[in-house]
Amino acid sequence: MRPFVIGFLFSLILIIRSSQIDQSNTVFIGSITARDKDHFRAVFAKHLSELPSEAFIIYHAILGSHCLDVKVPNIDSICSTLNKPVTNAEESFYASSIYKLTGSSKCKVSTAEVETLSKQLLVEDIPIESLFYLISSMKNLDIKIDANRVSTILGKIKAKDTSPMTLSFMLHILSQLGLTKSALSGYSSSVGDVLDQAGEISDNQLFYIKGLYTSAFVAKSVVEFLTAYGEVPKGVENKLVKLFNYLYTRRQTTNIRASAYLVAAFKSLAYSSLLMPVVIESSVKTNEDLGLSIPPTFSVDRANPTLNLRLKDIWTDAYFKPSEFNLKADGLYAVKKVDEIRTLIGSSNRGNFKQDDKTNTFQLSLDLDANTTSGKYELEVTAALSSKKPNDNRKLLGITNVQIPLRVTTEAKVAQTTLTIMDTAHERHISDISLTPGKTYKASTPSGVITLELGQQISIDLSLVDSNQVPLMAHQVFVQLTHQKTQQAITFTCNEKTKDTKLGKKSYYLFLVSL
Structure with a gap:
């Protein structure tokens, strides 16, 4: 016995899977933290410590380090391996880019050599990648670029090839030409064209089948073109956020090229004069704080249904002051597990979030009725800047007309x-x-x-x-x-x-x- x-x-444990509808936008699932930056610093430092002689490795390690504000040690010694005549557009690109990023005279490229290359290569049948290398080199060295000629060449290339990398090279080139908004408007549809070719991993992530580097390069090119253009075409915002969500989930990569462009893409987004990405976080301890790589979830207790949120910068660990935004909640929808049908619960206007600048939190009481059970829900949220300067045309990303996946828990x-x-x-x-x-x-x-x-x-x-x-x-x-x-x-x-x-x-x- x-x-x-x-x-x-x-x-x-109630598992939540976001269910988006066509009219809603996607939220960012996370931001680049100090822990992420430490990881990338280690990746770039490892390659540079090996004193590489390949321009490909040196460029990507320095690009990533520059984005993270890391001063590269022994740069003159590293650049000495590149101090030789350039014979093609790719060599010119790597050398001139490293010179621009570091300022080391050992990396300096002969302007005359690049001008000679431009006269030889700037023809209608130039491959798009070579054109990207060449125009970037000329931009790095402040060599005058014939924008009309380049635009004509790009038009002929696009007529033959609209693959993701071709369109991305094209958008990147256009962003460097200093064209007017009117001149760029004829290419704005290419942003939608390249994003439409991305595959969907889940309802909040897009990627390109060729891999992480391609996805990161597309993201960076789109951001730089939109910033130069000064406007976000209809239907682009949601797809761009989804593409960055994919990059976020792959931020533990150790591939040198993918790492460099992933970091560069996020920094371009964070410092864009047009785009203002905002990450919505729960004010409770996040999964990132706990050392987990999955994004935080949002939940409220049915007995005390008060939702507390924070708005975070996508590139730093800083939080926005709530007084900078007007955050409003619309409808709360119950989502059935089987068919994902959404049912409005209560009012379609739940009012503004309360602001607390001392704790950087937004607070909203959901006022659930007695018939509201535990389970998965979606809360529609939108935001606007509380005040704007006359020429402030920034476009909020990840926080306008979004649906926050929410779980209502109970004992x-x-x-x-x-x-x-x-x-x-x-x-x-x-x-x-x-x-x-x-x-x-x-x-x-x-x-x-x-x-x-x-x-x-x-x-x-x-x-x-x-x-x-x-x-x-x-x-x-x-x-x-x-x-x-x-x-x-x-x-x-x-x-x-x-x-x-x-x-x-x-x-x-x-x-x-x-x-």
């Missing part, structure tokens, strides 16, 4: 708990015992404990409800058994069974066998 006390430990209570004793050897039911949650059950035995004979089995069957006795379905339920004398405990995972398919009611059970 084995005396034991039965204790219960339950975990209710799970045990209900309808039955302990069944079976004689498995003879396939015989012995007894059912009803257990009252929160109370200790005492058996009719002298010691007050349940006893099991060899070959007997205990089955514990239970269900969960919230404070209003509404049935709950848990992601997983555990039962913990604690030895009465030693206090040693074993935690078991329960199986589930459906009690009512139509209503989705479930119970959870565990078998224990006496050996």
Whole structure:
């Protein structure tokens, strides 16, 4: 016989998957933190410490380091390997870019050599990549560029090839020509064209099948073109945020080229004079604070449904002052697990968030009615700058007309708990015992404990409800058994069974066998 006390430990986990609709925009799932920057610094420092001789490696390591405001040691020594005549556009690009980023005279490229290259290569059949290298080199060295001629060449290239990299090279080149908005307007549709070719990993991420470098290069090129153009074409905002969300999830890469352009893309976005990316975070401790790479989630307790948010800069660990924004909540929608159908709960206008500059938080009471159950929801939120200077044309990203995936949690209570004793050897039911949650059950035995004979089995069957006795379905339920004398405990995972398919009611059970 084995005396034991039965204790219960339950975990209710509600999994949220955002369900966007066509009219809504996507939120950023995270920002580049100090921890992320330390990772990239280590990647670039490792390559530079090896004293590379390849211009490809040197350029990308220095580009990334420059974006992170890292001064490269021994730059003259590193550049000495590049101090040679340039014979093609790629060599010219790497050398002139490194010179511009570092200012080292050892990296300086002969302006005359690049001018000679431009006369030789700037023809209609020049490959787009070579054109990108050449125009960038000329820009780095302040060599005059014939914008009309380059535009004509770009038009002929686009007529033959509209692949993502070709369009991205084109957008990057156009952003460097100093063209007027009117001149750039004829190319603005190319932004949508290149973003339309991205694949969708999930409802909040876009990527390019050729890999992380391509995705990062596209993102950087789009940002730089939009900044030069001064306007965000319709339908671009949502896709651009999704593309940066993909880059964010891949920020642990150690590939030198992908790392450099990922960092450069985020910095271009953060410092754009047109775009103002804003990351919405929960004001509670985030997953990033806990050392996890997954984005934080938003949740409120059903008993106290107050949502607390913070708005964060995408490139630093700084938070925006709430007084800088007017943050407004519209409708709260319940989202069914199976078909993702959204149902408006209560008013479609839940008012403005309260602001607290001392804690950098926005606060909103959702005022849930008695019929609102725990589960997955989406809250529509939009924001605007509280004040703008006359010439401030910045476009907010990630915070206008967005849907925040929200989970409403509740305290799970045990209900309808039955302990069944079976004689498995003879396939015989012995007894059912009803257990009252929160109370200790005492058996009719002298010691007050349940006893099991060899070959007997205990089955514990239970269900969960919230404070209003509404049935709950848990992601997983555990039962913990604690030895009465030693206090040693074993935690078991329960199986589930459906009690009512139509209503989705479930119970959870565990078998224990006496050996």
